[in-house]
Amino acid sequence: xxxxxxxxxxxxxxxxxxxxxxxxxxxxxxxxxxxxxxxxxxxxxxxxxxxxxxxxxxxxxxxxxxxxxxxxxxxxxxxxxxxxxxxxxxxxxxxxxxxxxxxxxxxxxxxxxxxxxxxxxxxxxxxxxxxxxxxxxxxxxxxxxxxxxxxxxxxxxxxxxxxxxxxxxxxxxxxxxxxxxxxxxxxxxx
Amino acid sequence: xxxxxxxxxxxxxxxxxxxxxxxxxxxxxxxxxxxxxxxxxxxxxxxxxxxxxxxxxxxxxxxxxxxxxxxxxxxxxxxxxxxxxxxxxxxxxxxxxxxxxxxxxxxxxxxxxxxxxxxxxxxxxxxxxxxxxxxxxxxxxxxxxxxxxxxxxxxxxxxxxxxxxxxxxxxxxxxxxxxxxxxxxxxxxxxxxxxxxxxxxxxxxxxxxxxxxxxxxxxxxxxxxxxxxxxxxxxxxxxxxxxxxxxxxxxxxxxxxxxxxxxxxxxxxxxxxxxxxxxxxxxxxxxxxxxxxxxxxxxxxxxxxxxxxxxxxxxxxxxxxxxxxxxxxxxxxxxxxxxxxxxxxxxxxxxxxxxxxxxxxxxxxxxxxxxxxxxxxxxxxxxxxxxxxxxxxxxxxxxxxxxxxxxxxxxxxxxxxxxxxxxxxxxxxxxxxxxxxxxxxxxxxxxxxxxxxxxxxxxxxxxxxxxxxxxxxxxxxxxxxxxxxxxxxxxxxxxxxxxxxxxxxxxxxxxxxxxxxxxxxxxxxxxxxxxxxxxxxxxxxxxxxxxxxxxxxxxxxxxxxxxxxxxxxxxxxxxxxxxxxxxxxxxxxxxxxxxxxxxxxxxxxxxxxxxxxxxxxxxxxxxxxxxxxxxxxxxxxxxxxxxxxxxxxxxxxxxxxxxxxxxxxxxxxxxxxxxxxxxxxxxxxxxxxxxxxxxxxxxxxxxxxxxxxxxxxxxxxxxxxxxxxxxxxxxxxxxxxxxxxxxxxxxxxxxxxxxxxxxxxxxxxxxxxxxxxxxxxxxxxxxxxxxxxxxxxxxxxxxxxxxxxxx
Numbered sequence: 001x002x003x004x005x006x007x008x009x010x011x012x013x014x015x016x017x018x019x020x021x022x023x024x025x026x027x028x029x030x031x032x033x034x035x036x037x038x039x040x041x042x043x044x045x046x047x048x049x050x051x052x053x054x055x056x057x058x059x060x061x062x063x064x065x066x067x068x069x070x071x072x073x074x075x076x077x078x079x080x081x082x083x084x085x086x087x088x089x090x091x092x093x094x095x096x097x098x099x100x101x102x103x104x105x106x107x108x109x110x111x112x113x114x115x116x117x118x119x120x121x122x123x124x125x126x127x128x129x130x131x132x133x134x135x136x137x138x139x140x141x142x143x144x145x146x147x148x149x150x151x152x153x154x155x156x157x158x159x160x161x162x163x164x165x166x167x168x169x170x171x172x173x174x175x176x177x178x179x180x181x182x183x184x185x186x187x188x189x190x
Numbered sequence: 191x192x193x194x195x196x197x198x199x200x201x202x203x204x205x206x207x208x209x210x211x212x213x214x215x216x217x218x219x220x221x222x223x224x225x226x227x228x229x230x231x232x233x234x235x236x237x238x239x240x241x242x243x244x245x246x247x248x249x250x251x252x253x254x255x256x257x258x259x260x261x262x263x264x265x266x267x268x269x270x271x272x273x274x275x276x277x278x279x280x281x282x283x284x285x286x287x288x289x290x291x292x293x294x295x296x297x298x299x300x301x302x303x304x305x306x307x308x309x310x311x312x313x314x315x316x317x318x319x320x321x322x323x324x325x326x327x328x329x330x331x332x333x334x335x336x337x338x339x340x341x342x343x344x345x346x347x348x349x350x351x352x353x354x355x356x357x358x359x360x361x362x363x364x365x366x367x368x369x370x371x372x373x374x375x376x377x378x379x380x381x382x383x384x385x386x387x388x389x390x391x392x393x394x395x396x397x398x399x400x401x402x403x404x405x406x407x408x409x410x411x412x413x414x415x416x417x418x419x420x421x422x423x424x425x426x427x428x429x430x431x432x433x434x435x436x437x438x439x440x441x442x443x444x445x446x447x448x449x450x451x452x453x454x455x456x457x458x459x460x461x462x463x464x465x466x467x468x469x470x471x472x473x474x475x476x477x478x479x480x481x482x483x484x485x486x487x488x489x490x491x492x493x494x495x496x497x498x499x500x501x502x503x504x505x506x507x508x509x510x511x512x513x514x515x516x517x518x519x520x521x522x523x524x525x526x527x528x529x530x531x532x533x534x535x536x537x538x539x540x541x542x543x544x545x546x547x548x549x550x551x552x553x554x555x556x557x558x559x560x561x562x563x564x565x566x567x568x569x570x571x572x573x574x575x576x577x578x579x580x581x582x583x584x585x586x587x588x589x590x591x592x593x594x595x596x597x598x599x600x601x602x603x604x605x606x607x608x609x610x611x612x613x614x615x616x617x618x619x620x621x622x623x624x625x626x627x628x629x630x631x632x633x634x635x636x637x638x639x640x641x642x643x644x645x646x647x648x649x650x651x652x653x654x655x656x657x658x659x660x661x662x663x664x665x666x667x668x669x670x671x672x673x674x675x676x677x678x679x680x681x682x683x684x685x686x687x688x689x690x691x692x693x694x695x696x697x698x699x700x701x702x703x704x705x706x707x708x709x710x711x712x713x714x715x716x717x718x719x720x721x722x723x724x725x726x727x728x729x730x731x732x733x734x735x736x737x738x739x740x741x742x743x744x745x746x747x748x749x750x751x752x753x754x755x756x757x758x759x760x761x762x763x764x765x766x767x768x769x770x771x772x773x774x775x776x777x778x779x780x781x782x783x784x785x786x787x788x789x790x791x792x793x794x795x796x797x798x799x800x801x802x803x804x805x806x807x808x809x810x811x812x813x814x815x816x817x818x819x820x821x822x823x824x825x826x827x828x829x830x831x832x833x834x835x836x837x838x839x840x841x842x843x844x845x846x847x848x849x850x851x852x853x854x855x856x857x858x859x860x861x862x863x864x865x866x867x868x869x870x871x872x873x874x875x876x877x878x879x880x881x882x883x884x885x886x887x888x889x890x891x892x893x894x895x896x897x898x899x900x901x902x903x904x905x906x907x908x909x910x911x912x913x914x915x916x917x918x919x920x921x922x923x924x925x926x927x928x929x930x931x932x933x934x935x936x937x938x939x940x941x942x943x944x945x946x947x948x949x950x951x952x953x954x955x956x957x958x959x960x961x962x963x964x965x966x967x968x969x970x971x972x973x974x975x976x977x978x979x980x981x982x983x984x985x986x987x988x989x990x991x992x993x994x995x996x997x
Contacts (some may be wrong), residue, residue, distance in 0.1 A: 081372030089343075096833055097343045100822070103664065103836050105654030108294060108373075111811075111937060119836070134838045138813050141844055141941070181942065183357030 075112060079105045086118065095126050113142035113152065120155050129162035142182060150176045193275040220936030223694040244614075267471060268478045270459055275483060279491055280392055282826070283385040286600060287378040288624040289666070289821075290341070293353060294373035297360045298932050303627070304332050304353060309380055310626050312518040312584075322348045323523045330355050337520070339377035342621055342822040342830050346375065379626055380514075381592045384613050393510030394617070395521065397490035400509075403522030406567065407509060408489070410533045413565045414558055418451040419489070424451045424480035425473050427728035442701075451476040489706025498532065499539045506539070516544060518584045526568065527576040530558040531583075544583045552581060593633075595656075595672030596624050599799075599819045602685070607832065608823075617826035622819055623666035628898070628931060632657050632669040633676040635902075642904065642919045646912070652839060653914075654907050655923060656683035658802040658817075659900040664836055665806055665815030668898065669927075670799075681907075685957045688795035689888045689905060692881035692916070693753045695774070695792040697808055697850055699762045700750050702773045704846035706765075707972035712849055713953050714974075715743040716757035723759065723787045733759045736882070745953040747966070750853045751861030753880065755791055762790035777842045778803040778814045792881060801892055802901040807841050808850065809877065809894035810943075814841035823963055845969045851877050852967050854893075855936065862917050863891070869925035870895075875936040878924075887911055889919035896934035900924055945970045950982030957982060 075083065082105040089098040097124050106115045120135035136155040143149035153176035161169040291307045308325050314333060316324040324648045325334035331354050338348040350366040351374050363371040400407060412419050418426060426449055448456070455475040460468050474990040479488055497505060498512035506515050509532055513521045517528055524532070533553040535542045544551035556577045563573045604613060612618070624707065639653050659669040672682035681687075703710040706854045718741040723731040735741075735755050762770050768907055775781045779801075782794045796804075799817070815838050821832045854877035857863050862880045870876055876884045878893025888905040906912050914920075940946070947956045948963035956973060957963050961980035968974070978985055 042199075076294070076372070077370075078292075078295045078296065078373035096830065099835060100343045100833070102372075104292065104375075106836070107661065107663050107666075108292075108297075123835075131837055134813070134840060137840055138838055141813075142810055188930070 026153070075109060075114070079109050079112065079115070082108075083115070083118070090122065090125075095122055098122055099126075111142050113139045113144065113148045116142060117148065117152055117155060120152075124155070124159055124162065129159045132157035133163070146180055149179060149181050152176075153179065224878055241355070263471075264474050264478075267459075267475050271455075271478045272477050272482060274458060275479070275487070275491075277382060280394065280494060280616035280617075282392055282394065283383040283615070283966075284604070284613045284618040284620050285383050286597060286620045286622055288381050288622060288626050288629075289668075290339075290378040291376045291625075291627075292373060293351075293360060293363065293376070293961065295360050295363055298358060298934070299355065299360050300358045301332060301355045303932065306353065306627065307376060308332075308334055311376060314519075314523075319350055321523060323519060325525075336374065337377050341375075342619075342824050342828070342833075346377075349374075360920045362991060368914060370624050378621065381622075381624060382597065384597065384604070384620065388570075390852075392494055392508045393514055393520075394509040394583070395508065396492050397486045397493070398681065400490075400493060400521065404524065404529070406526055407493075407521055407524070407529050407533070407566075409567055410529055410562055411493075411536070412450070412630070413561050413567065414533050414597075415453070415518055415536060417565075419450050420485055422449055422451075422479075424476035425449060430473070448472075449476065450492050451479055451488055454488060454495060455479060456493045457497065458491070496536055497539055498535050499543060516583045525576075525579070525582065526562075527555060527559065528581050528582055530562065530576070531555040531581060534558040544581045548581060548583075555581070585985070592677075593624065593629055593670070594677065595682045595684050596622070596629070596670045596819065598672065598679075599667070599670060599685060600929045602881060603820055604823070618831070619824045619826075619828070620820060621822045621824070623661070623664075623668060623821055624670075624819070625661075625668040628659055629669040631927045631930045632659055632671055632900075634669065634930070635923040636674050636676060638922045638926050639674060639904070642914075646914060646919060648912060653904055653912065653919075654683060654687075655902065655904045655920075655952050656687055657900065657902045657923065657927070658684055658798055659927065660802055660806050660817055662809055662894060662897050662899055665817050666821075667817055667819045670819075683903070684798045685724045686797065687796055687903065689909075690793055690883040691796045691801060692792040692883040692888060692890060693755075694796075694801060694805075694879055694881035694890050694892055695790065695794065696750060696753065696758050697756055697854065697879060698773045698777060698779070698804075699765065699770050699790060700746065700853060701777075701808070701842060701846060701850045701878070702765045702769050703746065703761055704759040704849045705773075705843060707846065707969040710746060711968055711972065712745065712747040712853060712966050713949055713955070713973055714746045715954055716749050716754075716761055718744045718748055718754055718757045721756060721760055723763065725787055728786075733788075733791060743954070747853050747856055747953060748861075751856040751859075753857075753862050759787065759790050763787065773842075774804070776814070777807040778816075778841065792883065798901050798903045801890070801903075801988060802899065805879075805894065805901060808854070809899045810846070810847075812840065812842045812844040812847050813838040815839075845943045848938075848941055848944050849967055849969070851936070852938070854878060855938075858893070863893075863921055865917060865926050866893070867923060869929045873935060874933045875938060876928075877936060878921075880921060882915045885911035886914040889914035889916045891916050891920040891924045893924055893928075894936065895928065895931075896936045898928070898931065898933070900928060902927075940967055943970055944968070945973070947976075950977065950980075952982065955982035955984065 051057065082101050085102040086098040086105070089095075089101060099119065102115055102119050102122065106112070106119065110117060116135050116139035120132045120139060123129075123135060124132035133156055136152050136159055139152035140149065140156065143152050153172045157169040157172035160166075160172060250400050293307075295305065301326050305325075311323070313323050313325045316326060319326055319333050319335040322335045322337040325332060331352060333350065333352050336349050336351055337547055339346050351368075351371065352362075352364040353360060353374075354362040354364075363374055365371055375848040416422075429449075452472050455472045456468075459475055460472055476604060494508040494510065496509070497507055497692070498509070499506035499515065501515065506512050509521055512532055512535075513519060513524055513528075516532070517524060521529075531544060531551060531554075534557065535544075535551070537554070541547065542551045542554045559568070559573050559577050562568045563570060567575070600620060601613075604620065608618075615875070635657070636655055639655060640650065642648075643650050643653055653674070655671070655674050657671050658667065660667050670684050672678075672684045673680075703714075704712075718735070720740060721733065723733065725731055733755050736753065740756060741754065744754060744757055746757075746761075748754075749761075767787065767790075770780055770790065779796065782789050803814075803817050806817060815836065818836075820832050820834050822833050855875050857880075858866050858876045858878055859872070863878055866876060866878070874895050876893050876895055878891060880891030881888065881892070887909055888903065890901070892899075892901045894900070902924045903977070904914060904920045904923065946965040946967050946968050948959070948961055949956055949966050950963060953964070953966070954974070956968070957980055958976050958978070963980070975984075977983055
């Protein structure tokens, strides 16, 4: 089995797309939305818009699909710009402003775990641990690399502790240490 | 005469204002007293004639009493003036803004789509983009000069932006300096006020802003209405005298000789009666206003108060609103001839109405342009060119009562937190989530009802509808209609029509099942055989399929895709009604109480809005987001009052939800909703569910793409049988709306813990890895045991077991 060592979400997405396309009843189960983890400097819309159906290609690329989970997400320039702005606002003490800026970003990349993590952190800073926990859990759901996953669970732990849920916090901490994104590798036919 | 009374009044007024400004009050009062003394002196020579004496005393007493009364009146008027000016001059209903369009690199956006965004904000195509609100489209590039806007999260300056669009995608964004930009936010469009039917409405202008950005407006206004505005003290006695004499001669009471201040006094405080008493009060108040306030303050009030037209019950006051109403743009973007038209209309807004009386309006406009030349505001040649231009009025009035159903929702959400009085008067700004392009698509979709009525053999116009479209990522309500007439303000079916939901409930049953992965997967066989359900307090219930047939063992995925009633009821009974009810609640639907078995087929009432909340959760990643229509409320000065943040709540495990979503995609791919594929590309992978109730009373379609969730209801208001089905009657509207949207494909990347495996043709067995066959997703830890061969036979079915295989 080949592996992808560097960041190649596009290839991974193509792989997922091709794989899914092959298995759908109509041959058209689509891939994830385009801006998602997509370096916009090299857009190749035709690849993403039309999932391929060729069997040969399917087999070739399928092998690489599971590794996509360990690929860090790359944000688009739009999201990067917004994250930067949110950071500036947060540093200036404008938490509400930072929050609305991040909400703009999450509209563009709803599957970007980092954004949910940042939102969770902001809510914790605003003394809203319940929402912080929920948002961090959402980051857990979308995490595609182990660092983000671990950070998300750690934040869940922090938010739970702030609510007085010590047992829940410990459980989250344990997961932060042990859980890995490759846990549920897509099972692929040989 | 008028002038002498005027000056006396001024004095008296000053006296009565002693409490307010003592220093100024002394002098005028003594002058009044001097007047009295003079008259007393005249009495001396005729002291012998008692009768005449009496008469004179009577007159003097009369004058004194008159003066006192006059003083009292002036004092009363003065109180009214100061009271009004010290407070907020104008009450303003809360103004509502749509969501701002964002343009970013990598975004799926056609060049026409970008142009449509600019057109909606009334940007003008132009060769040069020096002015804000202009744009130039050339080839695959659009250059536009964005307007400045004060957002709740800060001031956003105006900016020239170059956007290059390649193959329906934003390839590059650059500033005027060539610097690349990641994301650009347009200014949000105002969609009206919270109380659009109030008699008064305004777009407030600030004098400094107008002086800077639209100096021609002020120059022209003063040229036409009051050239000596900055010199006089409220009234111009000679002008009034002239008008008075003219009136005497002509025998009519023609209005004239009024300064801007007098006009303002009349507009703010007095009725339109043309009586001398009113005219007199107007003069007193003008003097009082000028006494208290700066010229600019008076001019600003005038700019915002002047009457410039009528829109049904709504009066168009002020140049700000008028500019919007007639030209669809702010005053600082008006062309000179448009400024001339508005200024000309001051004389008689309805008489010179450019939409109803274009010829009169044109003549009046050109007269004003002549005045501009006279005062050196333009040279002859330029003026002639202006005069040759058309009126330039937008066809449709810049209506402020748009999207009543959505505004209704905003009003309801706000009234939980704000007093009605404040919403009506404090000039709050409400930033909402409405997306004009999505709303337009949804509004457009109601046209399909004509076809639906024709196809289903129904009386034209008998059907009603309601619809909601939300953003998948954030739960923001992007569009909403409350009826077939999308402009009608009244019964809002999206929020208030509680109708049976039919099969729309089924996903809750199947999700409950799939959440027990040890027991259920997409290929679990469900018995489609006759069943009798006992219901407490009512007859036995024998549910049937829509087709009337029974199909024997049916894999779960097909029972869902084809919306089979019998296996769904069996499944629901097996799972337990309470478990299904719990799922409904966690998805964001109201708890059905009591929950009868018949409700498993959707004999429960929900509003389209509630259905949208439920399907929003179904379409998501396992988190429920309360649907929001409002993002921020700020006060008149832009200070934030409340923010409605993006809240989420864990609602379902991601893995079973993924299987359900796959099942709902199968509904469209091969089940009850295949006709959708004709209009929305199958590559989007739409997931959805139809709903039909007894005797075709209600038709529903709820579905999702990668970026939106939409719900459509169709039925009759009187709930009579209408021969409808979800797929024939509601789905066409959904398809029409979504066909014109920027749809992203549903993200079907499996979550951790879900894997695909091959299944046999009957979808009842997982095949060995070496076999061909359709892929279906399974929860990895609970994948059903594999069959032993590629036909899907299990060990026992094969009888001989593995040995046979080697034979």
